[in-house]
Amino acid sequence: MKLDDIPRVSLGFAPTPVEALPKLGGELGVSLSIKRDDFTGFGGGGNKVRKLEFLMADAVAQGVKVLITTGGHQSNHARMVAAAARKFGMHPVLVLRGNPPTQYQGNLLLDRLFGAELEFLDPDAYFDLIGPRMQAHADAAEARGEKAYIIPVGGATPLGALGYVAAARELAQQYDEAGRKAPDYIVLPVGSGGTLAGLTIGVSHYWPDTKIIGVAVSGSAVPFPERIAPMSNAAAKLIAVDREWAPEEIRVETGHVGPAYGVPSEAGNAAIHRAARAEGLLLDPVYTGKAMGGLIDLVETGEIEKGSDVLFLHCGGSPALFPFADVLAGA
Numbered sequence: 001m002k003l004d005d006i007p008r009v010s011l012g013f014a015p016t017p018v019e020a021l022p023k024l025g026g027e028l029g030v031s032l033s034i035k036r037d038d039f040t041g042f043g044g045g046g047n048k049v050r051k052l053e054f055l056m057a058d059a060v061a062q063g064v065k066v067l068i069t070t071g072g073h074q075s076n077h078a079r080m081v082a083a084a085a086r087k088f089g090m091h092p093v094l095v096l097r098g099n100p101p102t103q104y105q106g107n108l109l110l111d112r113l114f115g116a117e118l119e120f121l122d123p124d125a126y127f128d129l130i131g132p133r134m135q136a137h138a139d140a141a142e143a144r145g146e147k148a149y150i151i152p153v154g155g156a157t158p159l160g161a162l163g164y165v166a167a168a169r170e171l172a173q174q175y176d177e178a179g180r181k182a183p184d185y186i187v188l189p190v191g192s193g194g195t196l197a198g199l200t201i202g203v204s205h206y207w208p209d210t211k212i213i214g215v216a217v218s219g220s221a222v223p224f225p226e227r228i229a230p231m232s233n234a235a236a237k238l239i240a241v242d243r244e245w246a247p248e249e250i251r252v253e254t255g256h257v258g259p260a261y262g263v264p265s266e267a268g269n270a271a272i273h274r275a276a277r278a279e280g281l282l283l284d285p286v287y288t289g290k291a292m293g294g295l296i297d298l299v300e301t302g303e304i305e306k307g308s309d310v311l312f313l314h315c316g317g318s319p320a321l322f323p324f325a326d327v328l329a330g331a
């Protein structure tokens, strides 16, 4: 594996901690741990920091002046891209799915603090408009003589996915140092799929017997495994890993999205309350709450056997708690 040959900037704090969740795990009848990638730190933290270490190295090498990306209103990815742009003296442009907000809360507030240029797209027209609108911002920048760089939604490119190959290596080192054997399962939220794509490569290398279960937080026009396997394969090529994954080897549970992406679900909200009260742990209603809801369901239905050693990947997202105060404060 030639991971260290790929240019990378340092953005986050690593290694992020691995902690036990003994109360929640005890209630569920599994040995539950959590990888705290909500503590990657930079720009408010979260999983995208790891992807951006590779993507920003590429952008910096190209002399980029305008950094463009997209996501939903409460996109953690977009917020971290805005922060990364500022760190490297670039102008951030975020084209977001949603109508102009009446209030700038959560990630939208942070986008404003980072001085991002924001454009809002009608949610129904978004999928038709997003490509042309990002390209229009890039063209306008190039016309001014400024190099532009478009980061696709979620930073889900083979280069970005390498961040989670590195995270798998970090985890394996942490477990080795602690004298722990590899977990039986890793459970994580899946949006764009870049995190799962990278983790698939790294975990198969360092922990070949560990099963990874992604929990989808959105729908997907192309089934997740069919999108993620090619991303893993392309990322593997970048680091000279001679292996290919078939879609059947990628497991993504799709029954925990709730009403829609970005709309809280009952099970996700219940998981947020449960984790907060059992462990003092903050999850969020868009990603990690739904994924923890999925984990709880997988254990309760026996898909994850009692007594298993389970690692939950916390991908961040707590800024999105506050815009959903109305839904969450009641219970």
Ligand SMILES: Cc1ncc(COP(=O)(O)O)c(C=O)c1O
Pocket (backbone or CB within 6 Å): 046, 047, 075, 076, 077, 154, 156, 189, 190, 191, 192, 193, 194, 195, 196, 287, 288, 315, 316, 317
């Ligand atoms: C908190 C959080 N969890 C999970 C994800 C999903 O990661 P990926 O897009 O790599 O599937 C995201 C992506 O935006 C996120 O912000």
